[in-house]
Amino acid sequence: MTAQDLDQGKTEEFGERMVDVLNDGALALMTSIGHRTGLFDAMAGLSPSTSTEIASAADLNERYVREWLGAMVVGGVVEHDPEGNTYRLPPEHASLLTRDAAPDNFAAFMQYVSVLGSVEDRIVESFKHGGGVPYSAFPRFQEVMAEDSGQTVLPALLDHILPLVPGLTRRLEEGIEVMDVGCGSGRALNLMARAFPNSRFTGYDLSEEGISRGRAEAERNGASNIRFEVKDASKLDEAEGYDLITTFDAIHDQAKPAVVLEGIADALRPDGVYLMQDIAGSSHVHNNLDHPLGPFLYTVSTMHCMTVSLAQNGDGLGAMWGEEKAREMLREAGFDNVEVKHLPHDFQNYYYIATKN
Ligand SMILES: C[S@@+](CC[C@H](N)C(=O)[O-])C[C@H]1O[C@@H](n2cnc3c(N)ncnc32)[C@H](O)[C@@H]1O
Structure with a gap:
């Protein structure tokens, strides 16, 4: 079968799915980190905050927290206000990602991805x-x-x-x-x-x-x-x-x-x-x-x-x-x-x- 014989629509659709898999797999690792570092728990209790404030609340290194926040924002987990340079974990998302959310805390299950990796x-x-x-x-x-x-x-x-x-x-x-x-x-x-x-x-x-x-x-x-x-x-x-x-x-x-x-x-x-x-x-x-x-x-x-x-x-x-x-x-x-x-x-x-x- 040559490239011309391929169903182009099917190929493109599968390519999009693979991009989603790549992004979501990466997000699973970052979600596991958010759980283990306590970042989700810390953010759930904060109003919109800067990366410095979030790092301080979670007692973590600001540079790492800022990069993690980048992944969380583009992944649709955390909201970002570029004017105030603040980040917010919406309560609806917190209700599925924090220790207080157990038994609905999906972040705890994401740890399996890194354990297996x-x-x-x-x-x-x-x-x-x-x-x-x-x-x-x-x-x-x-x-x-x-x-x-x-x-x-x-x-x-x-x-x-x-x-x-x-x-x-x-x-x-x-x-x-x-x-x-x-x-x-x-x-x-x-x-x-x-x-x-x-x-x-x-x-x-x-x-x-x-x-x-x-x-x-x-x-x-x-x-x-x-x-x-x-x-x-x-x-x-x-x-x-x-x-x-x-x-x-x-x-x-x-x-x-x-x-x-x-x-x-x-x-x-x-x-x-x-x-x-x-x-x-x-x-x-x-x-x-x-x-x-x-x-x-x-x-x-x-x-x-x-x-x-x-x-x-x-x-x-x-x-x-x-x-x-x-x-x-x-x-x-x-x-x-x-x-x-x-x-x-x-x-x-x-x-x-x-x-x-
Ligand atoms: C998937 S874990 C479930 C553990 C626990 N029941 C729970 O729900 O948290 C399976 C458990 O079976 C244990 N296991 C595996 N083979 C075993 C064996 N031959 N004798 C006793 N325990 C065994 C493992 O050490 C592990 O703790």
Whole structure:
């Protein structure tokens, strides 16, 4: 095919889209910086201000702040008055970019773009030679994941997520044994332990950092009904000890997800329930064309979820393993009943409610 044969309209349209991708990708990095430096939080409390005033309010270097403001202005995030040389973060934008805006703070999620970018060289090597990039190569992963969890799981957990299982809140109030597998920094578990003092909570994760964070929060809360342990989820080996087992975004990136699911089924009492939150999507890419986060999720999968599994010679299921595959694996693990529920606030996750009989 020669250049003359190309559909010119289609080429131009795609070229425009690529320019948008380039600009928006860059803006994602600057938005992450705005979050980490506290610039959005500082600007939300200011009237229109100069770069010097903004830098001073955020306790940052003015030259960097001015350049960042340039990106924010041309990117349509911040408004600029050239006469007074002032900048303003409109309250409508602040309502989606500041820590006070959580759970709607998009700036916190932008951190994933830079976290993933930091391992690009190693991912490229893996494309050539196979294998994967291990968890240890992502220095900020637990920190960003804990922030993500704080926005997506915590605010909905007690009022929306747990009530998806009929009667569960009452059982938690009365007192049951709960385990969270791949608990990360344990934020969900700590919240449940506070809300349900009659129940007992166990959190397992491979990450020393995550478990230390979980323990530190439990100590701060003065909670005596919770324990955290560094443990490999593929070696649970706990027969029928739990009434409720949860996983939040923690199955698809396992090295041996089938073994983990079998261990969870074995660890549940006969009338126990397994609540699995995992990424919303279909196992077939053509069904994900309209997914609001489709490109983002396949990217996170390639550059984190799939690769951390492959780094351990694992299955590399990936974040977009999808509902069809998840149902199949839950059935094979021994869960005869599986219901999949959606929450209106959450287009990133499905909630699988699985019981053995
Ligand atoms: C995507 S993170 C989710 C963390 C947490 N549930 C949350 O929502 O914040 C997945 C977690 O699974 C943990 N993990 C991965 N493989 C594991 C294994 N074999 N045993 C225990 N934890 C594991 C990781 O260390 C990580 O903390």
